[in-house]
Structures are given as C-alpha cells and as structure tokens.
Amino acid sequence: MAELTGRDAIRAALEQEMARDERVVLLGEDVAPGGVFKTTPGLVDRFGAERVWDTPISEQAIVGSAMGAAMGGLRPVAEIMFADFYATCWDLVANEIAKTRYMTGGQVRLPLVVRGSNGGGGLGFGAQHSQSAESWAMCVPGLKIACPSTPSDFKGLLAGAIREEDPVLVFEHKGLYGRTGEVPDGDHVVALGESHTLREGSDVTLVGLAFTVGICEAAADQLADEGISAEVIDLRTLVPLDVAAVLRSVATTNRLVIVEEGPGQLGWSASLAAIVSDEGFDDLDAPVLRVCGASVPLPAAGVLEEEVNPNAQRVIAAVRRMS
C-alpha cells in the first residue's frame, strides 16, 4: 500500500498497464509533458514517444485516432482534457466507437479507453469546464462508463478499463485528483460493474458516484449523530450498473437517496430511481429521492457553484423529509 493522490494513482495505472502490454499507448493534448492535470508525468521517459503521443488541440482528432489505433490492433488510452469537450466528438464516440462492434457483427472490437477530467469540485472552472458528462454518455448503448471515487479506484478501475475488449469512458472527477488515499502496490485491477458498499446501515441507503460518494459519507456521519443509520454505496460504474447491490440494500433500509452532481432534469440517478421504483417497489417505505445539481449552466464563482451542486446538508434534508 502507498498513500497516493488521485492523479498519481492514474499515472500508476497507466504505467502498470503500459509495462504489462506494449499495445497500450497514450494520446492527448500535452500528455508527454505530463498533462495539464499532471496525470501522465514521466511516462514518455519510460515508454518513449512512440507510445505517448502529443496531439493537436482537436478532440475529434484524438478520439478518431484512438478508434483507428484500436482497429489496427493497439489498445489506446485517449485523454480528453475536460469531459465537456465530448460535445465536440459525439459523432465518433456515439455513432462510430459505440456501434462498431455491433455493426460489424462482432468482427471488429475496439479495446480503447477515453479518459479525462469531469465535474466541478468547487474549482471555479465555469460553465464549459465543470460539467458532469457521464450522463451524456450513458444515453448511448455500446459504451462502458467508469467513475472512480478513490485513489485506489482511480488506479484499479482505469486498469480494468484498459483490459476491457470494448470501449470504456473513464470520468475522473477533477475535485478528486488532489485527494490522497491508500492504493495497493503492484498489479491492481478492479473489474467494471461491481459497486462498493462503504458502510452498512439500516435506515436509509445513500448512493453516490465519484465526488458525491464523499458527500454521502459526510451526510452519513452527521446522520449517525442523529441516530439515523445510513448505508453508503459507491456505484463506481454506470455501465454496467450494479442494480442488484442497490436493490439488496434497499431491501434492508427501505429508503433510497441518490446523489448526482449533474443536473436533475435528467441523469443517471433518474434511471436508477426508475429501476428501483420498479424492481424494488415492495421494499420502499418512502419515494426514492434524488439530490442533484440545479438545472443551470454551472457558475464560475465558487460560492455559486457550491449553491448549485449537491452537498451533505441537502442529502440530510432529503433523508429527514422521508423519515
């Protein structure tokens, strides 16, 4: 075990997988100098410029090259600096990458990863650099989606994504790059599709993803002081979605609050709420509640961003409302 930051854990995963499989290559803006979020420093020194490619400022070119590289037999890891920029490359991501395996009858598979920073985190990046884009991607069948919440998962889930035979988008919350945590040394791989129950509880289930997992934990701490026992589940991946674990938990607690950073007018929490309302109906003691970001473009001012995004107090208010 080593105490690493999120960004160091990403670098550790890349180094682990590049050392293990020489077909793994990196491409993106400024990845050779180490990346603007410092997730790739030194990799070009160890693996050479043939495997760590700097690209022009064109997200379309990046994901298009990654697609071609994957078709050609490599296992590319493309960096999209800000997930907001997926907006410029949906044709390739949604229409090509997500559908190639299906439309070729399984003859062509694309073992590629697109990763990059996502979400707000109170850093004041503003409306075009702070969005939670994971729910955009979830609308497109054919893409796997991972959203790690801890340094350990930053390493394990990225390694797991790289070993997938199909395209995976990894959304790295930029508010977690600087957080530290224990990360297993050596080969550390987390398979996609298994949620993690951080703490067990009996009164309510709080489901979070990436940055909102910490919000759920903070809320659970305060609720414990009030005598309310909250179970906290980190979903870890949206596709595959670990519905079974959430249903198991709700069967015990009978109440569910889902915390999503993205705007509540749509989003993965709505999909999960609908599934639980259907398959878990007879276990519910209260309506499934969602605590989401407000449906507005994210403000750049820090205090306003805090106002818009979910926080522990709003989670606690939701729990009180249902008990």
Add this chain to the structure above:
Amino acid sequence: MPAVNMPRLSDSMESGVIVSWLVSDGESVESGAPLVEIETDKATMVYEAPAAGVLRIEVQEGETADVGAQLATLHGDASGSDAGSASDGGSASDRGSASDRGSASDGGGGEKPVQVAEGATTEGGSADPDPKSTSEPATASGSNGAGTRERIIASPVARRLAAQAGVDLGTLRGTGPRGRIVKRDVQAAQAAAPEPSAAPEASAAREPSAPEPPADRVGDGGEVQKLTRVQQVIARRMSESHEVVPDFSLTVEVDMAALLELRARMRAEADEQPIPSVTDFVVKASALALRRTPRANGSYRDGAWQLHDPVSVGLAVAAQESLLVPAVRDADRLSLGEIARRTRELARRARDGRLTPAELDGATFTVSNLGMFGIDRFVAIVNAPQAAILAVGAVGDRVVAHEGAPAIRPRMEMTLSCDHRILYGADAAQFLAAIRDGLQRPTRLLLG
C-alpha cells in the same frame, strides 16, 4: 412569513372552531402537512399547512375564529427542503385539497378495507366535488360501523408487511410524512398485537429511533387511548349523522314461530349447507321490502332523492375494536341459502380484517342485530346517506294474545330508524310491516 388564516371550508361557513392543532407551537411543519383540525357548521376537517415553516399559534384550541382571521404564522423555511421538494409541492394547500384527496377512489391498494382519512367529511355538505359519491353511498354503519372509499396512504413495504402479517392498515395511524403509514407503524402494530386477531394499538410500541410520545393519562390515573383512523371515522360520521339527519323510529314485534319451524326443518333436511340464521332471514325480508319501497333504498343528497337501483344490505359486524359494514349485494335476488353463505364469509373476513373495498362499499340499507347479546330492543343511528337502518333484537318466548287466548310464542322486536327527509312515517310503517310479514310467512322468502 406566511400567515395561516381561517379557511372557508364550505359555502355557508362564516366561522370555525379550532378543534386541535396537529402540530405543536414552535414545531416545524412542511407545506401540505396536516396542520389543524377545524370544525365548521357542517363537519370537522383537516386543513393543511399552506407553506413550510415553524408554527406560531395565535388562536388556541377550542376558540372560534371568523373566516379569514389569522390563526397562526409560519416562520421561515424550517425543515431544509431541498431543491427536489418543489416537485412534490403538489399537495395543494388550498381549501379544496382535503376534499379532493377525499374523493380519490382507491387506486390499487386493493386488498384491504378502505378507510376514511382526515378530510373526507364534506359529504352531506353542498361542496362535495365527487360526482360518484352522490350515486354510491358510503358504507358507514348506522348504530355503529364505518368505512368509505378513501384510499389508505401507506408505503409499499408497509403494505407488503401488513399483508404478510394480516395487519389491517385501516387500524393504523401513520407516523410518516403527511401521515403515511410506514414500515415502523406496521412493525409497531405487530409488536403490540402478537395475536393477529387482537386490536393493534399503533401508539403502543415504536422503533427506538422514533420519539416516544408522552404517556397520556387521565387526571384520575386512567389512560387516554388514541383512536385509530376507523374509530375516528366512526366517531365523526356518527356525530354528523346524529346532528344532521332528522330521524324517527318505529318498532314492531314479529311472531317468529313459523320462521323457527322452517329453520328447524331446514336443519333436519340440509346436508352440509349452512342453515340461514335469523339475521339472514331479516336480510332477505328487508331486501324484498326494499325492492318494493324505492325510497327506503334511496339517499337524501343535495336536496334530491337518489333512488338506488341495486339492493345492497349492509350487515354491521363487530371487528377488532371497530365496526365494519360489509354489504350483501343484490340481496333481493339471492336465495336464502346464498345469503347465508355470503354473510358467513363476510363476517369471517371482517373479523380477520380481510374485507375488500368492494365488499365494504355500496350498501343501500343496514341491518344491525344485537339479539345474540340478549338485547330485546334498541334504536340505531341512521347510517347516512342511507335512508334507514334496522335494529334487530333477540328472539324470546313471550306471553301474548294468540287466537283469542294467552299463549307463549317466540317473538322478536325490530326498530327501524329513518331519515325523514326521504322516508316518511306512513311509507316507513308500510316498509317495516312488509319486513315483518316476510318474517311471519317465511316460505314467501324462499320464493321471492
């Protein structure tokens, strides 16, 4: 700081009495939550909080205030309602909401007897917004029971657990948001009543996490028992009926010799089939008389006589410290044997708390028999909006004049209580005589 003003709960209302504040002074309340019980000239209704906030009461319980007068204020936004709360703000706080909710028919809660929740008390007034309720009278019992079509608000898991444990949701008091019956309420009822047949007392046991209510004691050391919803409904509807319905009663004595003889013959000759009870004969005789007396099978509503087509005779059944009135539908068309089978089934299901809303619905007349307790005669309270209720006493030997000489004959008294707005004295007398004649010539009941 929103004010809570005395709402106009009926067209004729000019002032109202604060019966009870359902939220204590200084407590926070959510928008749409039951706030205060207000007694009007017509009924007692629950008024919901028009906004969220901390309650400051200005008019105390028992006091009267004019429509529009300020009753309380709601300070600030008390319970941190998050962004999502707007979506459930649909619990309209205007005066229509209580009766709107009251008129909702049972959407699917299906298998349980349906009870009246707070607020379903506008019927009898002129403001009933539900056209259906004018054609389908509610099934509250006259001298006793109650139960109408209002949906029970209970969470899915509470419904499932209650069904598994045989707990009647209608007997529970919900402690969840807006009075929703939640899991802990069912668990408390189970804990309080290990025998499924015993009456659950919702306040008897709670989960440790729930705040323990202060023990209510009477000044003399006795205890104060909170009413279940059904008991609340019975109390309210009976007072309403007693206050509103101009009633009168008629009594006849029935010679039961022929009927008892017929029963004895049935008992001797029937195989496995249940022998119709005296009550079953009364149901059949009443049903045939109702068929011939449309206004006895009707309702006085909104200044009109509603003459119902089906003849459905409700039977008052004591159940779980409560009273239910399951209906024998189309009793005029059923044979005595079929009535006997149905009344046994209905009584059993009533005692088990397993009557369906359909079985509790739609009686057009009620029979209440206390004869099994040795009661000779009693006067029942009309079960509005039904026109009349028949109170049946015990069959007993009496010395009477018979064919010119004293004789000992089995006799039974029946007292009919009537709503004079629809059933007048002479009509009622003929109706009651028709029931008596049917019972005194019971072979007619086999043919009818």
